[in-house]
Amino acid sequence: MTRAEILSDIKQAEEEAKSSVIQANETRNRKISEAHAQAREIIKKAEEEARKSYESAIGDARKKIKEEREKIVRAGIAEADESKNKAKKNVQKATKFILTEFERAADA
Secondary structure, rough: OOHHHHHHHHHHHHHHHHHHHHHHHHHHHHHHHHHHHHHHHHHHHHHHHHHHHHHHHHHHHHHHHHHHHHHHHHHHHHHHHHHHHHHHHHHHHHHHHHHHHHHHHHOO
């Protein structure tokens, strides 16, 4: 082989090496872009799941609060009805007592 042929082979090998390096860099950059896209998608899905979980928890809490409120209201209504019934039972006694006291005061 002549010196010119050797230099030509070296230049060709250098060009092939440069081409391989460029191709490897392009492949690396493409893989990095794909990994970033996948990471964004995973984060998006995780955020969506977190939002759904949050909304579900808030909905459950609101439902529980509503049930507790209704329970308290029912208990209050029952207590008011009980007091009302007791008061109705005592109206006649109270009227008689007031009338008796009034008569005593008038006689005195």
